[in-house]
Amino acid sequence: xxxxxxxxxxxxxxxxxxxxxxxxxxxxxxxxxxxxxxxxxxxxxxxxxxxxxxxxxxxxxxxxxxxxxxxxxxxxxxxxxxxxxxxxxxxxxxxxxxxxxxxxxxxxxxxxxxxxxxxxxxx
Amino acid sequence: xxxxxxxxxxxxxxxxxxxxxxxxxxxxxxxxxxxxxxxxxxxxxxxxxxxxxxxxxxxxxxxxxxxxxxxxxxxxxxxxxxxxxxxxxxxxxxxxxxxxxxxxxxxxx
Numbered sequence: 757x758x759x760x761x762x763x764x765x766x767x768x769x770x771x772x773x774x775x776x777x778x779x780x781x782x783x784x785x786x787x788x789x790x791x792x793x794x795x796x797x798x799x800x801x802x803x804x805x806x807x808x809x810x811x812x813x814x815x816x817x818x819x820x821x822x823x824x825x826x827x828x829x830x831x832x833x834x835x836x837x838x839x840x841x842x843x844x845x846x847x848x849x850x851x852x853x854x855x856x857x858x859x860x861x862x863x864x865x866x867x868x869x870x871x872x873x874x875x876x877x878x879x
Numbered sequence: 880x881x882x883x884x885x886x887x888x889x890x891x892x893x894x895x896x897x898x899x900x901x902x903x904x905x906x907x908x909x910x911x912x913x914x915x916x917x918x919x920x921x922x923x924x925x926x927x928x929x930x931x932x933x934x935x936x937x938x939x940x941x942x943x944x945x946x947x948x949x950x951x952x953x954x955x956x957x958x959x960x961x962x963x964x965x966x967x968x969x970x971x972x973x974x975x976x977x978x979x980x981x982x983x984x985x986x987x988x
Contacts, residue, residue, distance in 0.1 A: 791977070793924075793979075800967065800979060800980070800981050800982045801916075801918075801924065801967055801969075801979040801982075802979065803969075803976070803977040803978060803979060806975060806977065808975075813974075813975050814975065815974070815975030815976050815977075817976070818880070851923060851924075856926070856929060861975075862971075862974045862975075863971050863974040863975050863976075863977055864912070864929070864971050864974075865912075865914035865926060865929045865969060865971055866926065867926045867929075867935060869923035869924055869925075870923065871923055872923065
């Protein structure tokens with residue numbers, strides 16, 4: 757069974773850092789691009805960041821550029837999101853999602869999603 | 880950045896009805912790289928349609944997508960009780976950047 761399990765969400769104060777992880781199983785992780793997508797309480801979906809299968813293409817939403825860093829460890833079937841300088845607008849459920857196509861530096865439509873991990877930024 | 884506008888914001892319908900959801904892009908979406916997702920309360924999004932008109936694996940044929948350029952449509956031919964949810968469009972024509980529309984909620988009348 758294809759599965760993505762996020763972890764690392766927490767309650768943090770503004771200005772602090774947090775690192776999210778996503779453990780992948782049930783598919784060949786190292787040939788797919790991966791994404792982080794977030795959803796603020798009661799709001800819609802917002803793409804945060806993506807990374808291609810080999811790390812050759814990385815992208816960020818303008819709202820997080822310069823503060824967040826995406827990375828992956830293909831040997832450990834894991835995806836990460838390092839979040840620095842957090843502010844209350846970053847409060848959301850963060851989903852890890854697998855891209856639909858293989859071995860490409862282009863981003864397509866995520867077809868498998870985890871259940872998400874909650875990040876709350878508040879003093 | 881391509882901005883996607885979905886309309887209407889909410890639709891109140893009855894089971895068995897046909898529904899058409901709209902997604903309009905601020906500029907042309909390259910190669911019709913547009914997808915549709917369904918999200919039920921408390922659940923992760925589910926991919927329904929990709930490349931504007933291709934159904935994802937396991938999606939019933941009552942769901943169909945169409946459109947090109949800046950105007951795209953998701954049609955549900957006959958609403959089933961499990962179809963009441965929020966629907967999002969998403970474009971991937973401007974990689975490495977993805978954007979989602981604001982969503983349309985389909986609720987029971």
